[in-house]
Amino acid sequence: MSAPEIVFDEVSKFYGEVLGVNRVTLRIPPGITSLVGPNGSGKTTLMNLLTGLVHPDRGSITVRGFSPRDPERLMRITGYATQYDAAPRGATGFDFVCTSLLLWGYDSRAARTRAAEALERVGLTEAAGRKVAAYSKGMRQRVRLAQAIAHDPEVLVLDEPLNGLDPVVRAETIALFRDFAARGRHVVLSSHVLQEVDVISDQVILIANGMVVAEGRIRNVRDEIDERPSQFLIRCSGASRVASLLFGRDHVSEIKMVDGREGLLVMTRDREQFAAALNEIALAGHTIESVLPADENVDALYEYLIGGQR
Amino acid sequence: MTRDFRARQIWTIARLELRRVFFSKRSFWVYGLALFPVAIFVAAAIGMTYERRSYEAVNRVSPALINSVNEGESVEAVLERLGTPVRDREFRRRHRGEDDESEELLVIRNLRYWDGSRFAELRFRNGILEAKFIRQLISLERQRQAYNGVFHYYYLKLAIFFGCLGIFMNLFRGEMLDKTLHFWLLAPARREVLLGGKYLAGLLASSVIFGAGAALMFAAMVWPVDPLEARAFLAGPAAAQWARYAGAAMLACLGYGSAFLAAGLLVRNPIVPAVVLLMWESINGFLPAVLQKISVLHYVQSVCPMPAPMDDGAPALVRLFLAPAPGTAWPLAVLGLCALTAAVLFVAARAVKRLEINYGGD
Incomplete structure (x- = not known):
């Protein structure tokens, strides 16, 4: 065979x-x-x-x-x-x-x-x-x-x-x-x-x-690309408050408000610490509706790895 | 994979290719090359038949009467004895005397008589028979000489040569240009099997086209000959001669086919191998004996029933290029050509194994 x-x-x-x-x-x-x-x-x-x-x-x-x-x-x-x-x-x-x-x-x-x-x-x-x-x-x-x-x-x-x-x-x-x-x-x-x-x-x-x-x-x-922070799209109520809670963390490098302040685009250098932080925020009573990876797709990989040569 | 399976693959490839070789637009000029001399022989045969019929309609005299005419007879005496000629032409011209001052008016009259197979041209000067020429209208021997000349100098050296160039070079190079070669290379077949299938298709097609052309030309050559003479010829040596001419045509396809198939795999421009091979074949007659054996024409000419005709009065340069090399016994010639073809196909098989699709480069 x-x-x-x-x-x-x-x-x-x-x-x-x-x-x-x-x-x-x-x-x-x-x-x-x-x-x-x-x-x-x-x-x-x-x-x-x-x-x-x-x-x-x-x-x-x-x-x-x-x-x-x-x-x-x-x-x-x-x-x-x-x-x-x-x-x-x-x-x-x-x-x-x-x-x-x-x-x-x-x-x-x-x-x-x-x-x-x-x-x-x-x-x-x-x-x-x-x-x-x-x-x-x-x-x-x-x-x-x-x-x-x-x-x-x-x-x-x-x-x-x-x-x-x-x-x-x-x-x-x-x-x-x-x-x-x-x-x-x-x-x-x-x-x-x-x-x-x-x-x-x-x-x-x-x-x-x-x-x-x-x-x-x-x-x-995607995990192998260290030099680019991972991007996550978070849908939650009280997005501004959640953003302020996340912003104090070392691993978070950037946060953008999206979808009329009902969503956040978070860039983090450590996925595990980011997951732990989200757990803490949820346990503190904030409602997190969804968390989606925003750059775990070929488009993003293409952009990160080959983008400059396109 | 069994040998039997590969043989079936070769036949499948050949069958698929045959349609393309026979019916593609690229092959039509090959038919033209093969059938051109047939058309010439047919046209000549029709012309001769028409001429004979027109003579028969006017007058036919006995051979004895034609033989009885002698120089010095008057035109009236000849007309009275032989009757109406099949052709009567008269013209006048002024002739300057030997002293360069006197001038005389000459009346030249040409009468032609027909005895059923020969015609006599009688030339009268001022009413007196000056010269008599007797010629066969159609002679089997002359027809055979003509056929032999056309076969050696046109059919072998030009028609089959360029026909095989067109057919065999296209088997791979043409597909590369059409961007369809990958279709074959993606089949579960060895490259040598693909080569074998394509070569077989080219060989079958060219052999049918040129073998049939040679046979038709042979038939057209015999057609106008006197029926009795033709029947005797057909009952005698005709079949053997026909077979050797057709065989020579097919062997030429075998040899030139392998050469152009290999050339199609090794070079891009078909003109280069064509010119090189044409030159090589042309100078074969005065190459050393060892090198003469690396030539298709050398073997093929040995298979023909008659050597290529050569006019003793031909210019030296023409004789140099056209004179055939000393022949070989035909069974040895067939074996020699098969060995040469096998060697060339071996080179082609090595080339096809390295073949890559690179349509952009073509």
Whole structure:
């Protein structure tokens, strides 16, 4: 049985003198992993390295125990919806998916059945007979997804998979990713839509200038950023009084009144001391309705770690 | 993965590629290259058939009568004995005498007679037969010479060469330009299997196109020949000759195909390998014997039933470039070409393993 991890070990890739990625070391467990970074940061290069479309100049990669230099084994367990928009000339959506299944070794009948099922999963049944060249951007996105999932892969790699999708299809697509992840599979995707990444990802990998800036669960990554105080949004009655009680604490660096003085945005350098202080305030009779982390999301991490390079 | 599974993958890839090679717009000019000489032979055959029919409609004399005409006879005597000619042309011109002062008016009359297979051109000067030329309208031997010349100098050296350039260079380079190569590289197949499938598709397509072209050209060559002569030829050596020409065309596709497939993987600009290979093939005739063996043309010409024709009066430079290298026995030629192709495909297989998607760079 293959090891259920994707491992990059000191991987570097250069395109001539242009840096693709530099000394990337990663261990990606099953679940939904998002690659986040500005344009040209190396997200697509990482995905292409993972699927063997480009080869590393240094370092090694294994995908659930298989090397990307062995496409015969690797691509049997991997589906990749690339960012490349083109399909073979004259191919209909159905041909496009069915043809790749023939390459996977399915006989014609099984390939047709699976192609129809995959197209149904992405909501393209009605348009299956039309040429891919005549598809809209969103439909092309979906047909590429159908091709990637048609052979039921263990590793699903998706380059900007939510681009061009309408809200309904977007929700269905995210549900499909979750379904894959729930079955112990890898879903590795890149996205610029940070709010969505935040909602759907089990973990994120932040990349800038070809280097991994941070990786892991969003909360864990946030905890590692010491130089930025954590932000919490507090809803309470008597916000001014609560603010004055908090302001005397050493770990609190800044407090802002928000939402017409019914809320506070508190910046603290010590989350545990902050939690203890809130307990004291609540026990003293002040009503605290809710406390929410305001910067435990990809947007904030992106801003803290990569923001200057955007 | 079993060898059987990989063989099935090669066939699947070839089958999918075949459609693209046969029907893509990029391939249409290849059909033009293959069918151009067929069109020429057909046009010539139609022309000759039309000419024969028009002669038959006017007059047909016996071969003995044509043979009986002698120089010095008067035009009236010939017309009386042979009857109406199939063509009668007369013109006049002034001829300056040897003393350069006197001038004489010459009446030149050309009569053409037809005996069913030959025609005689009788040239009269001032009413007296001055010269007689007899020629076959259509001769199998002449047709075969023409076919052999076209096959060696046009079909092998140009049509198949550039046709294979168009087909095989596009197998990878064309997909890179279309940004569709990743589709193949993401299949669960070894890169060598992908190479094999694409090469097989190119080979089948080019062999069908140029093999069929050679066969059609052969049929068009025999078509206008006298039916009796044609029947004897078809019952005799025709099949073997046809097979060797078609085989030579297919072997040329095998060799040039591998070379251009490898070139498509190793270089971006198709003009560079085309020019280099064309030069190499052209100077093959005066290379040392060892280097001559690294040439597709060297082997393919050995498979043809007749050597490339060469006019003794051709300029030295032309002879230098067009003269074929000494031949090899055809079974050895086939083996030699297969070995050369295998070596080139080995290089291509190494290149395809290193192949990366870099659409931006193209």
